[in-house]
Amino acid sequence: MDPRSEVLLRQAELFTGPLLLAGLAADDLLGLLPEAHGWSWHAGEHATLEVRFPGRSHFGVSPPSVEFACAVLFLPKSRELTDYLLSALAAPLAGRNLFLVGEKRAGIERAAKQLAAFGNARKLDSARHCQLWQVRVEHAPATPNLENLAQRYSLPLSDGRLAVVSLPGVFSHGRLDIGSALLLQHLDKLPAGHLLDFGCGAGVLGAALKRRYPESRVTLLDVDAFAVASSRLTLAANGLHADVISGDGIDAAPTGLSAILSNPPFHQGVHTHYQATENLLRQAAQHLEHQGQLRLVANSFLKYPAVIERHLGPCHTVAEANGFRIYQASKH
Ligand SMILES: C[S@@+](CC[C@H](N)C(=O)[O-])C[C@H]1O[C@@H](n2cnc3c(N)ncnc32)[C@H](O)[C@@H]1O
Known part of the structure; x- marks a missing residue:
């Protein structure tokens, strides 16, 4: 199991409803969160997830058209991409929760500052060399045009x-x-x-x-x-x-x-x-x-x-x- 997924599972009660996992690892997380869907932009990870969880992994550059009441972004490498993905996920989530999880060495602490644009961000957990952050979206952005x-x-x-x-x-x-x-x-x-x-x-x-x-x-x-x-x-x-x-x-x-x-x-x-x-x-x-x-x-x-x-x-x-x-x- 990817350490970022392990950190999410430490707070599993937060992730029981319809949830979008964006940039998720190709591991067992979808199996443990039955109402979750995955959004991947890596063709290999998507293919692996699609075989194991048919119909629950979505590939592309914009969020899939599935209902989700909250979303988790697995921190990607690029700051510009993080900006785009956070806005794309926050746009339909007014009044709901957006989470960000990532490894410390991938810059999660710095990236979490990008959540401030949507509301008061807080750190929920720190374990396995990763951090989990949450923001309730008070200021939903417009859907970004890629x-x-x-x-x-x-x-x-x-x-x-x-x-x-x-x-x-x-x-x-x-x-x-x-x-x-x-x-x-x-x-x-x-x-x-x-x-x-x-x-x-x-x-x-x-x-x-x-x-x-x-x-x-x-x-x-x-x-x-x-x-x-x-x-x-x-x-x-x-x-x-x-x-x-x-x-x-x-x-x-x-x-x-x-x-x-x-x-x-x-x-x-x-x-x-x-x-x-x-x-x-x-x-x-x-x-x-x-x-x-x-x-x-x-x-x-x-x-x-x-x-x-x-x-x-x-x-x-x-x-x-x-x-x-x-x-x-x-x-x-
Ligand atoms: C060094 S970059 C070169 C990009 C481009 N050709 C250029 O010259 O600017 C390598 C590219 O390989 C892609 N890549 C990485 N792993 C890959 C894989 N398993 N299959 C296909 N492409 C991959 C990356 O996404 C990246 O765009």
């Missing part, structure tokens, strides 16, 4: 400016990551066919690919609903069309790809998490066609080449700058 919270910027690429739209919580919100910038300079000579941007975030790479290779089919994939929504907005802002998929890991990707491009994930929440990237490197070959190519950018200190060579083929460093490298390998 698109209004997007950050928009444009990049001067060699084939013209590319508009980027990033939503709260999306990787490198409002600015281009240095690693992605390096990969954008090395999108040349990709084999024609079906291209995948794995872990697409705001869709910078995928949109650049579609514009550069208009004849190729392009798929963008991310585990995070806000990233998927951002990617759709970025494509639309540039008048581009591509497939955008929400899914957890390379298993969710199509097969028969001519190339996989990625600035792969290396953090998840406050925990460092290489699993999705390791799976990508191990299983890329199963998703690539003959002579299909894997091209990725990574911090120079990450030991990816050995894994790539073990599972795909000879790995070449095609560029290096600012502590990042571009690796390339083909399936033979």
